[in-house]
Amino acid sequence: MTATHEAPATPLTEKVVKAACPQDCPDTCAMLVTVDGSGTATSVVGDPDHPYTNGGLCVKVNNYLDRVYDPGRVLFPMRRTGPKGSGRFERITWDDAVTEIATRFRAIADEHGPEAIMPVSYLGTQGILNGLNVGDPFFAKLGATVAERTYCDSGSCTAYAMTIGDTAGVDPESLVHSKFILVWACNIMSTNLHLWPYIAKAKKNGAKVVVVDPVRTRTAAAADQHIPIRPGTDGALALAMAHVIIAEGLTDDDYIANHTVGYDEFAERVSRYTPEWAETETGVPAETIRVLAREYAGAQPSVIRIGVAVERHAGGGQTVRALSCLPGLVGAWRRPGGGILQLPLWAFPVNWGAFMHPEMLTPGTRVINQYRLGAALAGDLPAGPPIKGLMVYNSNPVVTTPDQDRLIKGLESEDLFTVVSEQFMTDTAEYADIVLPATTQLEQDDIMFSWGHLFVTYNHRSIEPLGEAVPNTEMFRRLAAAMGFDDPVFRRTDSEMIAEAFDWSHPHMEGITVESLKEKGWQRLNVAPPEAYAPHAEGNFPTPSGKAEFVSAAAAAGGNFVVPLFRQGSNDHQPGQPVDPLPHYIPPRESAASDPELAARYPLNLLTPKSHAFLNSSFGSHEFHRRVANEHTLIIHPDDAAARGIAEGAPVRVFNDRGEFTVVASLQDTVSRGVVVSPMGGWRKNSKAGATLAAVNPTVFGDLGNAPTFSDTLVEVETA
Numbered sequence: 001m002t003a004t005h006e007a008p009a010t011p012l013t014e015k016v017v018k019a020a021c022p023q024d025c026p027d028t029c030a031m032l033v034t035v036d037g038s039g040t041a042t043s044v045v046g047d048p049d050h051p052y053t054n055g056g057l058c059v060k061v062n063n064y065l066d067r068v069y070d071p072g073r074v075l076f077p078m079r080r081t082g083p084k085g086s087g088r089f090e091r092i093t094w095d096d097a098v099t100e101i102a103t104r105f106r107a108i109a110d111e112h113g114p115e116a117i118m119p120v121s122y123l124g125t126q127g128i129l130n131g132l133n134v135g136d137p138f139f140a141k142l143g144a145t146v147a148e149r150t151y152c153d154s155g156s157c158t159a160y161a162m163t164i165g166d167t168a169g170v171d172p173e174s175l176v177h178s179k180f181i182l183v184w185a186c187n188i189m190s191t192n193l194h195l196w197p198y199i200a201k202a203k204k205n206g207a208k209v210v211v212v213d214p215v216r217t218r219t220a221a222a223a224d225q226h227i228p229i230r231p232g233t234d235g236a237l238a239l240a241m242a243h244v245i246i247a248e249g250l251t252d253d254d255y256i257a258n259h260t261v262g263y264d265e266f267a268e269r270v271s272r273y274t275p276e277w278a279e280t281e282t283g284v285p286a287e288t289i290r291v292l293a294r295e296y297a298g299a300q301p302s303v304i305r306i307g308v309a310v311e312r313h314a315g316g317g318q319t320v321r322a323l324s325c326l327p328g329l330v331g332a333w334r335r336p337g338g339g340i341l342q343l344p345l346w347a348f349p350v351n352w353g354a355f356m357h358p359e360m361l362t363p364g365t366r367v368i369n370q371y372r373l374g375a376a377l378a379g380d381l382p383a384g385p386p387i388k389g390l391m392v393y394n395s396n397p398v399v400t401t402p403d404q405d406r407l408i409k410g411l412e413s414e415d416l417f418t419v420v421s422e423q424f425m426t427d428t429a430e431y432a433d434i435v436l437p438a439t440t441q442l443e444q445d446d447i448m449f450s451w452g453h454l455f456v457t458y459n460h461r462s463i464e465p466l467g468e469a470v471p472n473t474e475m476f477r478r479l480a481a482a483m484g485f486d487d488p489v490f491r492r493t494d495s496e497m498i499a500e501a502f503d504w505s506h507p508h509m510e511g512i513t514v515e516s517l518k519e520k521g522w523q524r525l526n527v528a529p530p531e532a533y534a535p536h537a538e539g540n541f542p543t544p545s546g547k548a549e550f551v552s553a554a555a556a557a558g559g560n561f562v563v564p565l566f567r568q569g570s571n572d573h574q575p576g577q578p579v580d581p582l583p584h585y586i587p588p589r590e591s592a593a594s595d596p597e598l599a600a601r602y603p604l605n606l607l608t609p610k611s612h613a614f615l616n617s618s619f620g621s622h623e624f625h626r627r628v629a630n631e632h633t634l635i636i637h638p639d640d641a642a643a644r645g646i647a648e649g650a651p652v653r654v655f656n657d658r659g660e661f662t663v664v665a666s667l668q669d670t671v672s673r674g675v676v677v678s679p680m681g682g683w684r685k686n687s688k689a690g691a692t693l694a695a696v697n698p699t700v701f702g703d704l705g706n707a708p709t710f711s712d713t714l715v716e717v718e719t720a
Contacts, residue, residue: 013037018521020459021061022441023615024123026452027194029053029061030522033442033462041065041442041463050522051173052453058193059613059628068440072621074422075467078435084412087430094468094478097434102482104417105142108388114143115366117389120373122149124394124618127446127459128501129494130472133355135393136568137489138476140360148369148567148706151400153343155311155707157563159320160342162552165542168347170303170339172453173530176201177337180299183211184323185234186307189218190612192452208295212237214607215677216670227292228672231605231711232313232588233282237289238322239585240278242270244293245329252331259539260328262551269582281587297330301338309609312711315586317704322583328548333536347525348449349506357489358569367573371708372699374403377410390418393472398427398684399617402697405659421475424621427684437469444471445494447501447517454525458517473497556581562706575706586703590714602656602714604640607677608693614681621683631682634663636717637673641665644718651720654678659695662688662720676717
């Protein structure tokens, strides 16, 4: 079968190729790949000329060549020959693979309807071509169930947009001008490494850095102050800060009068959220809350950097709403380095429609959230046929999705036809009927936006694909051809897709073209430089009112929603629950206050943060990353360990009503009493107990955007 992606000529002499890190990370690093005369990549380093990457890569990607040339790579299509989960496969041709997939998908659609087929994907690669939306047109044309993908930042995006609109808000590079930096639920040194030098420079210039986090992370330890907080109570602290700012007259009244709406209602709402009340909720002393509010309001410009963890509990959306209101209260938006930093990706005019093609969706098509994949495979799903076909790409749901036991039971069913496109034989790929070989970033072309800075980056294919691996774009071209889909969208080359990646006429793209990106590798969006970037100094928020909305018009006009980008462009079957247009506090569902009976049986709050060496479950097969990540460990306070007779290094069983997993105890006072921490990403096949933390996480959504509630998890721990 002929590929339609462009193959560069085999190099005759050593060359350096401009590339871009593909990981689901805010840093989107510019890379330089050295390729020798035989066409073999010999080094991958950060681009020293890139202002943000500044020549460095993180521990996840520093040894990227080990991933590319790992002998465990999946390099050829394979068909299962043993029981599901046995890992027994035989090599087949691409023609045989796509023919079998097309035949099985047609048979499922004929017997059960196309909604019996469901895609499962996320951001195993973040490129515009090969990332989140690469399969959307194929499954829309097929009529398959729409997969809602809200693992990360969906609730935050809904809340943020309700309050200040889809704005980049703050340029991360402008943090050097900040006078007060409040890092909230974000371990920057492990998950946003290249932002830290800007914070460090601001700190050197006199800025105070405060970290709010239940855990004394690497970032918290490097800050001026760490404020430990009870998990899931962040909204109480944010609202109490607003209470102090208003009660003590620390507001910027001119900014409020001219560039916000709903202040009087908001002031009345937060009058009930006193520091004393917040102390009982959060465990943060009332006086600490007062000092935090005063310093935040008084040192301008002040900035809040929020991490994805802030949404991962019952009231995560309203927490982000409250945090998004604070800059407007104190006029932080007036100067560069002031405001709230969530996702600068809003500044990029990505042409998402050209990749989702939502017009191809059949109106009313069923929507299933991947967070509930285990329930869906068990038949506990919205009206429609049973799931009989799965197509998994850019994802490893066995590790990343809760309800692990039911998910695996579903994947074991001989009645389920599962296709997995992968670089490695992951926990999920073990249960596939057909495995397809996927390229790494060095073997494919792509173009990148960023959710952590304001640079567009071009990824040149550096080497020929190993074995018979193909990019996701080529995989879906082959599948579409086998299905008989002849729409032009399925015949686009990678070059044609890159040409459609952005609205090149947008003012932010002035001076940026495909040709200039190919030559330079990266270019900053055409926006004000960091020292002048203050887009909301005079308001101009992309909200219905054009102002920061303490009372949200979007919330008042409708119900809870998921940004269509996270659901293949579909607006059908939105959650729809009414939303209070004013921020308010929603306590965690699993806590001593909310559910005393549950907390009596499971008194420890489990947090499952991002790992220092994994990117979600990526790199979980590599020994070096596993060693650095301390996979399959549980951090527990020495007092909690002593009460349970748990010694350092002892195997422990972590359990609740949903499931259990076994790890090794690490006694540290970096966590508060009552809190235990086990970083996510470790693979099930590497666990002696055959389960991971996904076995105990809940499947209920947060308050907005169908966000996950990974941090709203109570467990008990005992010696295994």
